[in-house]
Amino acid sequence: MLDKETLVAWDKRYLWHPFTQMQDWLTEDVVIIERGEGCYLIDAVGNRYIDGTASMWTNVHGHNHPELNTALKAQLDKIAHTTLLGYSNVPAIRLAQKLVEITPAGLNKVFYSDNGSTAVEIALKMAYQYWQHKGEPQRKLFIHFDNAYHGDTIGAMSVGGIDSFHTTFDSLLFKGVRVSAPETYRSTCYTDTSDNNTAVKTRWLHAVEAALSENAGQVAGIILEPLIQGAGGMLVAPKGFLKELAVFAKRWETLLIVDEVMTGFGRTGKMWACEHENVTPDILCTAKGLAAGYLPLAATLTTDNLYNAFLGKYRDLKTFFHGHTFTGNPLACAVALENIAIFERENLLSELQPTIEHFRNRLQEFYRLPHVGDVRVCGLAAGVELMENPGSHTPYPFEEKVGIRVCKEALARGAMLRSLVNTIVLMPTLQITISALDTLLDIVYTSIETVTKK
Numbered sequence: 467m468l469d470k471e472t473l474v475a476w477d478k479r480y481l482w483h484p485f486t487q488m489q490d491w492l493t494e495d496v497v498i499i500e501r502g503e504g505c506y507l508i509d510a511v512g513n514r515y516i517d518g519t520a521s522m523w524t525n526v527h528g529h530n531h532p533e534l535n536t537a538l539k540a541q542l543d544k545i546a547h548t549t550l551l552g553y554s555n556v557p558a559i560r561l562a563q564k565l566v567e568i569t570p571a572g573l574n575k576v577f578y579s580d581n582g583s584t585a586v587e588i589a590l591k592m593a594y595q596y597w598q599h600k601g602e603p604q605r606k607l608f609i610h611f612d613n614a615y616h617g618d619t620i621g622a623m624s625v626g627g628i629d630s631f632h633t634t635f636d637s638l639l640f641k642g643v644r645v646s647a648p649e650t651y652r653s654t655c656y657t658d659t660s661d662n663n664t665a666v667k668t669r670w671l672h673a674v675e676a677a678l679s680e681n682a683g684q685v686a687g688i689i690l691e692p693l694i695q696g697a698g699g700m701l702v703a704p705k706g707f708l709k710e711l712a713v714f715a716k717r718w719e720t721l722l723i724v725d726e727v728m729t730g731f732g733r734t735g736k737m738w739a740c741e742h743e744n745v746t747p748d749i750l751c752t753a754k755g756l757a758a759g760y761l762p763l764a765a766t767l768t769t770d771n772l773y774n775a776f777l778g779k780y781r782d783l784k785t786f787f788h789g790h791t792f793t794g795n796p797l798a799c800a801v802a803l804e805n806i807a808i809f810e811r812e813n814l815l816s817e818l819q820p821t822i823e824h825f826r827n828r829l830q831e832f833y834r835l836p837h838v839g840d841v842r843v844c845g846l847a848a849g850v851e852l853m854e855n856p857g858s859h860t861p862y863p864f865e866e867k868v869g870i871r872v873c874k875e876a877l878a879r880g881a882m883l884r885s886l887v888n889t890i891v892l893m894p895t896l897q898i899t900i901s902a903l904d905t906l907l908d909i910v911y912t913s914i915e916t917v918t919k920k
């Protein structure tokens with residue numbers, strides 16, 4: 467076993483970390499996680515931290531879960547990987563059947579890949595090709611939103627809306643119709659039905675309708691993160707927005723693509739965010755929590771209508787020419803099956819409701835802190851936005867790294883977090899106990915208080 471000093475030295479010598487300014491990284495201490503237990507992470511020198519972001523929004527039932535481990539090991543004793551190109555495998559078939567059963571009615575076909583970005587790329591390519599088969603090849607545009615995040619591949623970035631991530635690559639990205647988001651500051655909670663929230667919804671819907679009408683007959687699809695935009699800052703959509711968007715998609719005869727990569731698997735309090743508004747999209751993307759945060763696995767689900775448009779003679783070249791080497795990986799699919807089985811066995815979604823309510827109530831206490839501008843909550847996901855002056859809506863200067871400093875403070879107090887600029891993200895594992903959740907919230911509160919009073 468390597469000692470911590472060697473691990474840190476090798477990390478700094480050999481690794482390039484994602485979304486990380488490596489010049490800063492090289493001067494800082496590195497936390498190296500070695501083990502996990504439920505909602506806790508344990509580092510190479512034995513420190514325990516509450517996993518405040520469910521390991522990049524993936525983990526569902528906690529780390530090192532005995533039943534998930536057993537399912538993985540049982541599959542490992544059979545086969546680790548075999549291809550879905552030209553052949554099939556048992557866990558991939560069983561999981562596809564199960565996904566069709568648990569997703570909104572009408573989504574009947576499952577196309578696997580490995581991560582959220584690929585699930586989105588597949589959705590975009592499916593929609594694009596669909597219109598060619600339907601004799602409407604001019605439908606090439608995707609309507610997408612400010613602050614949207616759908617991943618880091620070129621297609622996923624093309625429908626994104628976070629300038630700091632995407633502007634560098636502008637000339638590589640394909641053209642779409644980006645709809646500007648109205649102010650969501652203080653439209654804070656998914657259950658909020660205040661006038662302010664209704665006004666936000668109306669403005670946003672007008673913007674979408676204008677985009678549809680200006681580009682009539684050319685829109686391949688509308689893509690969005692349902693209910694809450696994650697990486698854009700945990701921005702909660704007004705209640706009813708998704709439902710009305712689905713109506714628009716039907717009225718303008720275009721496809722609705724929902725990216726449930728973050729919201730799927732219970733995060734919003736239902737299995738899928740779409741269920742809150744009884745929406746069946748034409749395409750649904752899932753990843754992160756699909757294999758319970760254990761292994762990279764993604765799926766793009768679609769309707770019979772879309773799938774049938776790709777059927778034809780071999781020579782017609784209507785085939786969907788897309789696939790990844792590890793598509794339908796049996797280990798990941800076996801874990802995903804057990805993930806869903808645990809939801810069912812433990813009645814997790816109804817068990818989760820008191821935790822969600824407690825989370826939402828306790829988060830309101832954060833408004834007591836003078837530099838908390840906004841607290842946005844949706845299910846067991848939240849963003850606490852820090853402001854230099856919440857009254858005048860003045861953000862902290864970017865270079866002050868206030869969010870990063872709060873995360874460091876929290877780490878020293880036993881919680882692992884990651885901020886989105888100055889929004890502190892809270893996304894605990896779903897099985898977290900109320901008592902561990904309280905500890906997490908106390909740590910975050912004190913950390914914000916400590917950093918912002920300096």
Ligand code: PLP
Pocket residue numbers: 581582583584586615616617618691696697725726727728729753754
């Ligand atoms: N879509 C959404 C809504 C996401 O939140 C993310 C990742 O955070 C992605 C897509 C991209 O997923 P991945 O990082 O697995 O490619």
